[in-house]
């Protein structure tokens with residue numbers, strides 16, 4: 001019961017990882033890209049093996065067949081005891097990971113209207129894996145589930161309650177596997193399981209989460225992953241009146257979808273959604289890039305302050321994901337001048353090259369600041385083993 005296959009299906013990609021959960025060792029991992037295009041490819045890594053092969057991958061079933069064929073040719077043996085799937089939206093029904101059966105599959109399908117970009121590929125991955133491994137338990141782990149513990153005060157939008165209930169309009173939150181994993185590592189590092197933490201997941205997508213005693217009590221993403229922080233191509237918080245204004249001036253739902261998902265955030269403000277480009281441009285004196293960084297950091301700091309109030313204190317602030325793990329400059333800008341809240345960085349620790357979980361505040365700081373590399377796949381594998389075991 002120890003070997004787990006984790007699948008993370010995107011619309012045109014499939015990430016996989018095979019783990020031995022006795023010691024949480026990665027046996028193999030890889031990525032298939034350009035599913036549905038004329039020619040796709042797989043990169044497979046296992047021990048000393050690192051192969052990239054081009055192949056036609058018309059759909060997710062073909063992608064999984066390519067995975068099994070690649071394992072058969074390059075190893076290791078692919079005989080998982082359980083398959084864990086990342087599913088983005090669990091709606092109000094799925095408050096925890098679940099073993100997939102026909103009913104669960106149909107329910108995930110039914111939630112696609114809440115996450116039209118994200119749930120359909122997750123479902124395709126599940127269907128392909130049920131076909132490829134019919135006798136193996138499939139576990140769905142939802143990005144929303146960790147936030148099911150949010151109190152109603154944090155999850156309720158103040159609109160007509162009947163409309164909200166009829167259309168499922170409430171805050172669900174996302175990045176749950178990341179916030180859960182990172183907050184567990186941080187609490188262990190601090191030796192305080194009851195710790196009050198703010199986790200800043202700053203990647204292409206970005207969200208903040210307030211965690212008390214291991215439970216999410218507030219998070220910045222909402223009904224969809226569009227709300228909250230400034231992201232690579234999404235702008236986060238926006239007056240809903242702006243949408244009405246744009247609609248009355250001729251934009252329709254598809255126009256707004258493209259604007260909000262692809263032409264906003266750092267990309268909308270600067271032309272590049274990659275924070276490294278924005279930092280480099282700002283370093284060269286580009287005013288637009290500097291202004292965009294200002295918007296990005298202002299938003300993060302606002303959530304830190306809000307969550308400090310919601311938590312009624314703070315035992316640790318944690319940075320994670322691509323930007324949070326790798327950018328000392330963004331971390332320094334976020335925490336500048338917050339000494340009165342007990343938040344400070346040790347400049348040498350902040351800029352030191354590091355891989356694992358680490359403290360970057362000075363010794364004896366009132367509130368430790370940490371960097372914790374996230375690992376959503378490992379968290380999914382843990383849930384899969386727990387459920388199937």
Ligand code: ADP
Nearest residue numbers: 203204205232273274275276321322323326327
């Ligand atoms: P995803 O949300 O797609 O999983 P990641 O968590 O990998 O993304 O984060 C990707 C982002 O991390 C990119 O926008 C990139 O700009 C940023 N990033 C990666 N390395 C650095 C770095 N050294 N400095 C600043 N930003 C970085």
